[in-house]
Amino acid sequence: MSAVRPVAAAELPPLPPELAAVPGRIHSLETAGTVDGPGVRFVVFTTGCPLRCKYCHNPDAQHLKDGEATTVGAVMAELAPFARFYRDHGGLTVTGGEPLVQPAFTRALFEAARLWGIPTALDTSGFLGARADADLLAATDLVLLDVKSWDPATYQAVTGVALQPTLDFARRLADRGTPVWLRFVLVPGLTDAADNVQGLAAFARALPNVARIEVLPFHKMSEAKWRALGRPYALFDTPAPTAEQVERVRAAFGPLAA
């Protein structure tokens, strides 16, 4: 980022005060994200999530109250010096936690980004998809839809909640033509059953708006966070998938898989 010429604030359209004042709670900001959407992303990690994924990478972002209070204006002020770079080479991604715990904040961030010509991406499990109103979706260029499993019982076991709201949201996005990158975390012994993978692959194939499928190998990099929180890490003995397992699952998802 250091080689990028900063943009003087005066070159950007000012944010309307009512947009800049929208409050939210965040875990952190990342200025050079490369795994949460196309190109280089300014990533906003919100707090609050109704799921309890066994492999959660951000267990310290699951509770809304654990976040730092901020505003859309404060977040966009961090992005502003490199607004042209994100506009041309990536965009803004809101993730978490679960961004749809704070739909007004997420919508206002996207509307602010749009004012500056910056592409937007929403990283969500879809469980709270009903909270994404038409205005939020109108300001969303891409949804990174994390479908944790196809089999409802496996989904419940992985996340602690029901699968159906995610499928409903996926179909709603398909109906309105919002581009989706579907994401699936491959966990040996938990999500890797052939029926589970093939069912999700068939569902994805039937959605014309799915532009890419990301098979994400399970890893244990968050184990230290769980330990620091004093919470048991259920997948302590679970190995990462082998390269062959990952390739087999990518092959099952077909040509859109990465």
Ligand code: SF4
């Ligand atoms: S949806 Fe994401 S933030 Fe929420 S529990 Fe699962 S992995 Fe963690």
